Amino acid sequence: MAPSRDAIRATVEGYVKAVATGTVDDVLALYAPGATVEDPVGTPVRTTEAELREFYGAVEPLAQTGEVLTLKIAENSAAFLFRLVTHLGEQDLLMEVVDVMTFDDDARITSMKAYWSQEDMVTVSVSR
Amino acid sequence: MAPSRDAIRATVEGYVKAVATGTVDDVLALYAPGATVEDPVGTPVRTTEAELREFYGAVEPLAQTGEVLTLKIAENSAAFLFRLVTHLGEQDLLMEVVDVMTFDDDARITSMKAYWSQEDMVTVSVSR
Numbered sequence: 001m002a003p004s005r006d007a008i009r010a011t012v013e014g015y016v017k018a019v020a021t022g023t024v025d026d027v028l029a030l031y032a033p034g035a036t037v038e039d040p041v042g043t044p045v046r047t048t049e050a051e052l053r054e055f056y057g058a059v060e061p062l063a064q065t066g067e068v069l070t071l072k073i074a075e076n077s078a079a080f081l082f083r084l085v086t087h088l089g090e091q092d093l094l095m096e097v098v099d100v101m102t103f104d105d106d107a108r109i110t111s112m113k114a115y116w117s118q119e120d121m122v123t124v125s126v127s128r
Numbered sequence: 129m130a131p132s133r134d135a136i137r138a139t140v141e142g143y144v145k146a147v148a149t150g151t152v153d154d155v156l157a158l159y160a161p162g163a164t165v166e167d168p169v170g171t172p173v174r175t176t177e178a179e180l181r182e183f184y185g186a187v188e189p190l191a192q193t194g195e196v197l198t199l200k201i202a203e204n205s206a207a208f209l210f211r212l213v214t215h216l217g218e219q220d221l222l223m224e225v226v227d228v229m230t231f232d233d234d235a236r237i238t239s240m241k242a243y244w245s246q247e248d249m250v251t252v253s254v255s256r
Binding site for chain 2: 005040041042070072073074075076077078079080081096097098100114115116117119120
């Protein structure tokens with residue numbers, strides 16, 4: 001049975017929050033066993049838990065804020081636009097990305113593909 | 129060789145324009161032979177030109193306007209959010225959809241998947 005829309009929405013919101021401010025374990029808890037990650041699309045697909053841990057481990061220590069801007073759900077899949085802001089001293093690195101995910105019956109992520117390129121990253125000066 | 133970003137952008141802009149205001153032939157000219165269409169995701173994949181013609185033929189007679197809101201390109205793929213407004217007498221039907229496409233070397237569409245559901249359609253009254 002396909003997961004409910006609310007369950008998918010909760011996973012997506014939880015994912016962006018976990019990537020921005022959570023731990024690797026927070027992120028991994030949202031993935032189903034055997035899940036795959038292609039980020040960005042066109043790079044080698046990560047297929048093992050070790051590869052996923054390495055990937056999300058790189059962003060864990062960063063000071064970030066995240067926000068889901070648009071979420072479209074179709075059956076057991078979702079495509080969403082989100083903004084991730086990384087706070088680097090006197091600069092913010094802004095990224096807007098479209099992620100496409102599939103989900104299992106428990107709304108755990110079974111695959112993730114991220115659509116973005118260098119062009120979608122902008123650095124802005126901030127006064128803090 | 130992957131198509132250039134500008135070529136992909138031109139195909140995406142041309143696609144939304146053709147769907148909104150063009151003919152079936154205008155839309156089909158943007159597809160590569162053998163292309164597949166899954167719209168919305170979760171429904172049977174259309175695989176023949178006849179199926180694509182039938183699909184786009186249904187919207188050809190409608191008075192519509194279309195706009196690409198966000199476009200993310202990664203290698204030979206793109207994900208984009210677009211708005212399609214169908215003008216129905218004293219009502220407008222607004223749809224916002226995320227499409228994911230892959231492209232051949234000539235930036236022709238080789239596959240399209242559309243992420244949306246009933247929830248993404250809104251009817252608004254207009255005075256004309």
